[in-house]
Amino acid sequence: MRKLIPVMLLAILLFAYGSFRGLVMLPPSVEPQLENNYRIIFFHVPSAITSFTAFTVTLVTAINYLRTRDYKWDIYASSSAKAGFFFITAALISGSIWARVAWGSFWNWDPRETAVLILWFAYAAYFALRSSIDTPEERAKNSSILAIFAYATVPLSYFSTRIYFSLHPSPSTVPLSGISLGVKVGSTLGMMITAFLLIYISFFILESKLEFLKIKAEEVEE
Amino acid sequence: MSDFTAVFAATLAVMIVIAAMFLTALRKAMEIEKRLK
DSSP, X not given: OTTHHHHHHHHHHHHHHHHHIIIIISOOOSSTTTTTGGGGHHHHHHHHHHHHHHHHHHHHHHXXXXXXXXXXXXXXXXXXXXXXXXXXHHHHHHHHHHHHHHHSSSXXXXXXXXXXXXXXXXXXXXXXXXXXXOSHHHHHHHHHHHHHHHTTHHHHHHHHHHHSOOSSOOTTTTTHHHHXXXXXXXXXXXXXXXXXXXXXXXXXXXHHHHHHHHHHHHHHHO | OXXXXXXXXXXXXXXXXXXXXXXXXXXXXXXXXXXHO
């Protein structure tokens, strides 16, 4: 656990400096619709990217569980899904606040908003399934299968803006053309994405270790 | 809603969600500690 401290410290430092740059140092956007509200991008986009990364790790570890039937992969899958679920919730909340100022309404049934909402429900179902099965092997097997199917909502969310007309910009034009600030926005965004990924790695390792400890504690009790 | 309020609310919301994530881990650690005592 001590090895986690430098990772967490680096994450906090990057998060603090990135937030300062994004919220204070950068000038307002030249786009009249975005002006100062574009600063939400430094929290909204890293949350979404980190959650997609976490769900990809869940997919890989769930497949590994089904291949090997080694229980550790199920622990990794659920720990990563838990982190991904928190990050996508953060992206949904920050996104709807941004939508209120930029587009006039908290919820617009935009293709990406709808796709991410489906994703949110798919992973909520994953946790509901896990808590409804008592036998560890059955729980691991069924939730791994569901994790594989739930992952279909990740590319759906990412590419939804290309498939249908969307208020969100297409991935190829994000974020620089819409915000027109160039390198400074890009580097700050990169810094924040790195900070969020480090936060995810810290939580993933912490949660997995705690889950292993919990199993050991249960064995000691018995 | 002004730009300032929106940026403040969104930043705060993200930070609260991240804090909540680590609080669940803390709660789990406290449960394990209780079981081992």
